[in-house]
Structure formats: structure tokens, C-alpha cells
Amino acid sequence: MKGEWADPFLLKDGDDYYLYPTKDSKGWLYEKFHVFHSKDLINWDGPYLALDLNDVEWASSRAWAPGINKFNGKYYMYFSAEAQIGAAVADSPLGPFRDILGRPLITKDQYQCQSIDADLFIEDDNQPYLLWGQGKCWIVPLEDDMVTFKTEPVLLSDQLYRNKGADPIMTDNGIYNEGPHLQKIDGEYVLTWSNYDTRDPRYQICFARSGHIFGPYESPEDNRVTTPSEKFFGTGHASMARYEDGWVLCYHRLIDPETTVLRETCISKMEFIDGKLIVNVDACLE
Incomplete structure (x- = not known):
């Protein structure tokens, strides 16, 4: 997908896909949410306006x-x-979405972490779960x-543990930073997240x-999903x-880590190989 888009959330609804990213901007102060639509993850229409913070009483940016x-x-x-x-809620995946509460659901630093990066998981029994947090x-x-x-x-x-009985991942270099996302794949819960900072080329x-x-969640010793790349x-x-x-x-990935912190969105196929989740970042869908 062309353009400066980050933090992408991809929703499959029937035979359609909807992509909800952050619009990247200088200072990351943009005030609108957009949505793209596709049938095949290659050809996209949009962006359509999903939610405008000018219509939200308690926030105006970020x-x-x-x-x-x-x-x-x-x-x-x-x-x-605004952290x-x-x-x-909306009747359509294209919006328009309207603020439900007229106030934040989770306030700034309410749970001893930055209140960002929400994820909504729906269990097989239709029970919804909310995930969130940086740090x-x-x-x-x-x-x-x-x-x-x-x-x-x-x-x-x-x-989060390295193999059964090991110390929590939080205590070593696989530290959880942000961006949790949960799916159920072949009867198991698969959790992804990002470590390091989004401005860091090591962000993964x-x-x-x-x-x-x-x-408890277990991972292999090397739990990096995205393969190392000479280009991305x-x-x-x-x-x-x-x-x-x-x-x-x-x-998302950095457009040019030497000159900017702006990002672009891409999509790659996932593979499970020898107990590991592998994504080749040099082979994006086009």
C-alpha cells in the first residue's frame, strides 16, 4: 500500500478485507482515522473516513x-x-464510527503503562476480550x-515465557513493548507484539x-517473527x-530509517516452521 501509513489493523469480514491504519505525520499529531477496503489484499479502494477526533469530546489529536x-x-x-x-461503534466496517462513552474507556497511565494500542479479540463462544498497553x-x-x-x-x-518453566520474557531482550494482537490458529492462542521502539531499526x-x-504463553528461544532484511x-x-x-x-516498516521516522504498511504471508512463526519481509503481497 502506497503512502505513509502505520500501526495497521487488518479485519477480514466475510470475503472482504478492511485495513485501519494510523495516518503517519510529522509529530504523529494527525486527528483522523481512515479505512481501506479490498477483496484480495492487493487492490485497495479508499481511504474512507472512519472516525474524526473533531467529533470526539475528550481528544483532538494523536x-x-x-x-x-x-x-x-x-x-x-x-x-x-492523546495516550x-x-x-x-458503527453499523458498517467503513464507518462512520461514533464515540460510545463521550470519555475515555481507559485513561492516561491508568494501568501503569501508556494507554495505547488496543486489540479486540472475539472468542469462539462470542466472548469479547480487549487487549492494550505499551510497556x-x-x-x-x-x-x-x-x-x-x-x-x-x-x-x-x-x-510470556521462553519455553516452559523459563523466566518471563519481560526480563530479557525479548521484552514486550507494544502493539499486542491475538488470534486463534489451529486451536491455539497466538499472540504477537513488538519490542524495541518504533523509531529503532531493530523494532521487530x-x-x-x-x-x-x-x-502462560510460550515461545521459542528466538521468537522474532519478521526475517532480517538488507532492505527493510x-x-x-x-x-x-x-x-x-x-x-x-x-x-509497518520505516520508509527510510536514515532520514525519517515515517512508516509504510505492507502485508506478507505467514508460515509456521518447526514451531516458529516466520514472515519474509522481502516478499510482500503486491
Whole structure:
């Protein structure tokens, strides 16, 4: 996809795909959320305006990293704005989305981490779960109103381990930083996240698996998802979607790490090889 787009969330709805990215800008102060539409992940139409922070009472800038899913016939967007997380709803995946609460769902630093990067996972039994956080990853089941926590949130980043019985990943170089995303693949929960900082060329996507949604999550010793590349750097903040007979990973990368922190979005096929999740960043769908 051409242009300066980051933090992509890819939603498969029937035979259609919808992409909700952050519009990259100087200072990352942009105030609108957009959505693209595709049938094949190669040809896209849009962008369409999904949500404008000018219509949100409690925020006016830093429209970042939305997470979207379909629940009971409606589409719910959990969006970051000014380091807080809001909830919005629409009748169509193209929007327009409207703010549900008129206030943040999760306020700034409310759970001892930066309140950004929300992800909405719908379990097989139709139970919705909200994930979020930079520095820490939280997960909580939601009531059907999609804005009430069913229980106290669980600190999921404390449930990430290198192999069974090892120390938590938080204590070593595989540290959780941001961008959690959860899918269920072949009966297992697969969690991806990004470590390092998005402006760092080492920024990369990691993963872990679990048989239970609250963990513990185990990963191989080298849990990097995106392959090293001589051409592309800063690959991170990913989401997954079914594609043909497998899955794809949608992520961003630095356009030119030597001159700018602006990013672009790309999509690559995922492979599971010898217990590892592998994505070749030199082979994007085109």
C-alpha cells in the first residue's frame, strides 16, 4: 500500500478485507482515522473516513493504532487518542464510527503503562476480550455493552515465557513493548507484539502461543517473527488475518530509517516452521 501509513489493523469480514491504519505525520499529531477496503489484499479502494477526533469530546489529536472487530452485527473500534483509549461503534466496517462513552474507556497511565494500542479479540463462544498497553500488556473480558469490564484486567505480559518453566520474557531482550494482537490458529492462542521502539531499526515482531487465553504463553528461544532484511527495517506493530488457505501478517516498516521516522504498511504471508512463526519481509503481497 502506497503512502505513509502505520500501526495497521487488518479485519477480514466475510470475503472482504478492511485495513485501519494510523495516518503517519510529522509529530504523529494527525486527528483522523481512515479505512481501506479490498477483496484480495492487493487492490485497495479508499481511504474512507472512519472516525474524526473533531467529533470526539475528550481528544483532538494523536489518532493512533485502532483495533476493530465485529460483535453481534456491529463493528467496534478501540482507538488511541492523546495516550488514552476510547471506544466507538458503527453499523458498517467503513464507518462512520461514533464515540460510545463521550470519555475515555481507559485513561492516561491508568494501568501503569501508556494507554495505547488496543486489540479486540472475539472468542469462539462470542466472548469479547480487549487487549492494550505499551510497556505492559493487559487483557480483560468485556460485557456485551463492549465498554464494561467483566472482571479485573489480567497482566498478560507477565505470562510470556521462553519455553516452559523459563523466566518471563519481560526480563530479557525479548521484552514486550507494544502493539499486542491475538488470534486463534489451529486451536491455539497466538499472540504477537513488538519490542524495541518504533523509531529503532531493530523494532521487530515477536510471538508466543498458549492453550489458554490468559496464558502462560510460550515461545521459542528466538521468537522474532519478521526475517532480517538488507532492505527493510523497523518492521513492527502487526495484525493477522486469514488469507486463502493460510494467514497473513500486516505490519509497518520505516520508509527510510536514515532520514525519517515515517512508516509504510505492507502485508506478507505467514508460515509456521518447526514451531516458529516466520514472515519474509522481502516478499510482500503486491
